[in-house]
Amino acid sequence: MEFDLKKQTVRELNQALHDLPENSQETVVVNNLSGEHNVAVGMDRPAQVTINGHAGYFCAGMNQKADITINGNVGQGVAENMMSGRVHVKGNASQSAGATAHGGLLVIDGDAAARCGISMKGIDIVVKGNVGHMSSFMGQSGCLVVCGDAGEALGDSLYEVHIYVKGEVASLGADCIKKEMRPEHIEELSGLLEAAGCEDKPEDFTRYGSARQLYTFKVDNASAY
Amino acid sequence: MCGIVGLYLKNPDMESQLGEMFEPMLLAMTDRGPDSAGFAIYGDEVSTDMIKFTLQHADEHYPWHDLAGKLEEEFDTPVSVLHNANAAVLKFEAEEMAAREAIEKFAPDVKIMSAGRSIEILKEVGLPEVIAKKFNLKGMKGSHIIGHTRMATESGVSMEGSHPFSTGKDLCLVHNGSLSNHNRLREELKKKGIHFETENDSEVAAGYLTWRLREGASVEEALESAIEDLDGFFTFTVGTQNGFAVVRDPIACKPAVIAETDDYVAMASEYNALSTLPGVESAKLWEPEPGKVYFWGKG
Numbered sequence: 001m002e003f004d005l006k007k008q009t010v011r012e013l014n015q016a017l018h019d020l021p022e023n024s025q026e027t028v029v030v031n032n033l034s035g036e037h038n039v040a041v042g043m044d045r046p047a048q049v050t051i052n053g054h055a056g057y058f059c060a061g062m063n064q065k066a067d068i069t070i071n072g073n074v075g076q077g078v079a080e081n082m083m084s085g086r087v088h089v090k091g092n093a094s095q096s097a098g099a100t101a102h103g104g105l106l107v108i109d110g111d112a113a114a115r116c117g118i119s120m121k122g123i124d125i126v127v128k129g130n131v132g133h134m135s136s137f138m139g140q141s142g143c144l145v146v147c148g149d150a151g152e153a154l155g156d157s158l159y160e161v162h163i164y165v166k167g168e169v170a171s172l173g174a175d176c177i178k179k180e181m182r183p184e185h186i187e188e189l190s191g192l193l194e195a196a197g198c199e200d201k202p203e204d205f206t207r208y209g210s211a212r213q214l215y216t217f218k219v220d221n222a223s224a225y
Numbered sequence: 226m227c228g229i230v231g232l233y234l235k236n237p238d239m240e241s242q243l244g245e246m247f248e249p250m251l252l253a254m255t256d257r258g259p260d261s262a263g264f265a266i267y268g269d270e271v272s273t274d275m276i277k278f279t280l281q282h283a284d285e286h287y288p289w290h291d292l293a294g295k296l297e298e299e300f301d302t303p304v305s306v307l308h309n310a311n312a313a314v315l316k317f318e319a320e321e322m323a324a325r326e327a328i329e330k331f332a333p334d335v336k337i338m339s340a341g342r343s344i345e346i347l348k349e350v351g352l353p354e355v356i357a358k359k360f361n362l363k364g365m366k367g368s369h370i371i372g373h374t375r376m377a378t379e380s381g382v383s384m385e386g387s388h389p390f391s392t393g394k395d396l397c398l399v400h401n402g403s404l405s406n407h408n409r410l411r412e413e414l415k416k417k418g419i420h421f422e423t424e425n426d427s428e429v430a431a432g433y434l435t436w437r438l439r440e441g442a443s444v445e446e447a448l449e450s451a452i453e454d455l456d457g458f459f460t461f462t463v464g465t466q467n468g469f470a471v472v473r474d475p476i477a478c479k480p481a482v483i484a485e486t487d488d489y490v491a492m493a494s495e496y497n498a499l500s501t502l503p504g505v506e507s508a509k510l511w512e513p514e515p516g517k518v519y520f521w522g523k524g
Contacts, residue, residue, distance in 0.1 A: 035500050075496060113512050
């Protein structure tokens with residue numbers, strides 16, 4: 001199946017993707033993008049979608065089951081609220097990549113801007129370049145792997161996301177601390193690096209996680225309210 | 226929400242196509258700002274002893290030549306007039322302040338949109354497509370241009386509240402975002418002699434830059450202090466005689482994307498405004514970092 005966004009609308013594309021039969025493993029190619037928003041949102045079929053060009057906001061948002069590759073850059077909120085499947089961005093991603101997503105794997109070959117993985121709830125994100133400030137803000141579960149550097153306030157108000165960074169961290173957010181790399185973390189990270197096609201060594205990464213001091217109300221802090 | 230676009234040509238051979246390249250960029254931002262639009266184009270530079278004003282009047286048939294005649298008499302110099310819809314560009318040999326006073330004296334109901342050697346600001350309420358057509362944007366030539374499409378959030382929809390805002394000789398500002406400390410800052414700036422026409426937050430940002438530049442700050446210094454003194458969300462693009470500057474607030478609430486090739490540097494709120502530029506497929510594409518001032522231009 002092939003789509004040309006110079007001739008067809010995003011709505012036509014998305015409708016066709018939603019109309020694929022259940023369990024369809026159709027190969028879909030989308031060409032001639034010019035930054036359109038909402039490309040391939042709401043997929044619920046294990047199809048293979050290749051998007052050639054730069055996409056706008058929310059590309060591959062709410063994905064379930066599909067394997068979506070973008071040969072270009074993406075705007076804000078790529079794979080936001082993804083439930084399962086895989087999204088692979090060959091270029092850079094704008095802010096809020098993988099926001100609130102519950103599952104699946106998001107791989108970004110370039111850099112991701114601010115708030116990558118904000119409020120992530122189970123997705124695994126592997127960024128081969130750098131991530132911007134406030135990444136994994138209030139992240140609840142899943143993993144954020146950064147092969148480059150992380151911007152300011154990494155993991156602010158973090159719950160249970162495992163963050164692995166190879167490069168420099170500009171600063172850690174509230175309640176985010178450096179943690180020991182135990183064998184189970186090396187194993188987890190090895191699996192993610194392999195799944196993302198990275199050759200980096202897990203031993204070169206540092207793990208960050210929650211200090212678990214902001215989880216619940218503490219009576220000792222009552223005077224601060 | 227608003228849309229911002231800017232285009233600076235590195236390749237002078239493309240100057241005759243500036244309007245043609247820029248019009249689809251502005252129109253692509255209609256979804257982000259359908260209520261007003263405007264642009265500041267830099268080109269057709271006058272010599273150092275001359276001044277160029279862009280003036281606007283509600284009446285499309287305003288007698289610009291009568292005003293030019295009075296100015297010719299006042300300054301004893303020829304005044305050239307280029308009439309464009311309800312705007313006119315007047316060029317003559319005079320000092321800026323004296324020329325401003327004379328225009329205000331002879332034509333108090335005429336709005337001075339811009340002054341400088343190169344800048345022309347044209348803006349109006351309406352769909353970007355209508356405004357581009359009205360002022361024949363497509364046919365315009367120049368070295369660089371910045372534009373804005375507005376979706377008003379903080380104040381009413383009016384020509385005065387639309388962008389770009391003039392911030393001094395050959396300088397202007399477009400803004401996407403909203404400022405939260407504009408009321409107090411407006412009062413402070415009024416005490417320093419800055420004049421405001423609207424309740425618009427972006428006009429306060431323009432007034433702030435006007436004040437800082439008047440105090441002797443460079444464009445870069447003025448924008449760096451804006452990051453400290455303005456509270457709120459913003460992506461600003463500032464047009465200068467030589468090029469344009471871009472700055473985003475430190476939280477980066479508002480988007481911006483840059484495309485650079487050997488021929489041009491272009492910025493836009495969203496990539497789709499850049500997608501019609503020649504060679505953009507192979508351009509260097511990136512997002513400006515928050516809280517950092519960027520400048521592209523000559524010298």
